[in-house]
Amino acid sequence: MRVDIISIFPEYFAPLDVSLMGKARERGILDIRLHQLRDWAHDVHRTVDDTPYGGGPGMVMKPEIWGEAIDAVVGAAAAGGEAAPEGAVAPRMIVPTPSGRPFTQEVALEYAKEPWLLFTPARYEGIDSRVMAEYGFRLRVDEVSIGDYVLAGGEAAVLVMVEAVGRLLPGVLGNAASVADDSFAPGTMENLLEGPVYTKPPTWRGHDVPEILLSGHHGKIARWRRDEALRRTAEKRPELLARLDPDSLDKHDRQL
Numbered sequence: 001m002r003v004d005i006i007s008i009f010p011e012y013f014a015p016l017d018v019s020l021m022g023k024a025r026e027r028g029i030l031d032i033r034l035h036q037l038r039d040w041a042h043d044v045h046r047t048v049d050d051t052p053y054g055g056g057p058g059m060v061m062k063p064e065i066w067g068e069a070i071d072a073v074v075g076a077a078a079a080g081g082e083a084a085p086e087g088a089v090a091p092r093m094i095v096p097t098p099s100g101r102p103f104t105q106e107v108a109l110e111y112a113k114e115p116w117l118l119f120t121p122a123r124y125e126g127i128d129s130r131v132m133a134e135y136g137f138r139l140r141v142d143e144v145s146i147g148d149y150v151l152a153g154g155e156a157a158v159l160v161m162v163e164a165v166g167r168l169l170p171g172v173l174g175n176a177a178s179v180a181d182d183s184f185a186p187g188t189m190e191n192l193l194e195g196p197v198y199t200k201p202p203t204w205r206g207h208d209v210p211e212i213l214l215s216g217h218h219g220k221i222a223r224w225r226r227d228e229a230l231r232r233t234a235e236k237r238p239e240l241l242a243r244l245d246p247d248s249l250d251k252h253d254r255q256l
């Protein structure tokens with residue numbers, strides 16, 4: 001998967017050089033390319049923002065700069081100037097914004113199927129809306145929020161999304177099974193929070209690991225884990241239980 005990120009703070013993405021994402025890049029599973037938005041600002045101060053029409057606080061990011069940057073990143077491939085990723089003549093454009101649709105595990109799975117993503121994190125009050133309108137015709141533009149709170153800019157949201165998507169790509173996680181057992185993963189754990197986890201020692205400061213986990217009885221362990229997931233979900237996120245497909249609950253579940 002190719003991932004292009006255009007930002008005035010490309011250094012913000014240094015964390016993508018380490019750990020799982022770093023290894024995925026070294027192994028060519030993820031091809032992340034960072035671009036400094038100001039490279040397309042031609043005035044001496046490399047200005048990327050201006051005051052909002054209609055008044056109001058803060059600044060809005062200028063459409064011309066974004067247009068030139070996106071054309072340069074996308075156009076090079078679309079014009080054949082640069083090898084576009086296999087099967088993609090244009091990327092999916094993802095605009096992090098508090099006013100976007102919720103970013104969920106389902107959206108991460110959707111994005112993980114894409115050969116090419118373009119992230120356009122904004123600072124200030126956001127990007128002039130005509131940029132999304134302009135590219136809405138040529139690319140699939142998706143305005144997405146990672147949560148109902150306000151950040152200083154979209155860069156942190158891009159880090160969250162790249163990690164959530166990157167870890168789903170084949171070969172990134174050592175043990176593929178761990179994707180299937182994720183909280184919110186489709187299938188048995190869909191809409192359930194993961195239960196508690198334990199490792200050695202069996203007793204620590206007087207706290208014992210639940211006996212069942214030491215029993216080696218895989219059927220009972222799976223049952224205990226599902227019970228704990230249902231209990232934890234009921235306690236912390238009851239609204240998720242309402243989304244559970246009743247047919248996915250067995251007789252035992254219903255007794256909880």
Ligand SMILES: O[C@H]1NC=Nc2ccccc21
Nearest residue numbers: 096097145146151153154
């Ligand atoms: O994803 C959003 N969630 C909350 N705040 C934001 C601020 C800037 C960009 C994106 C977001």
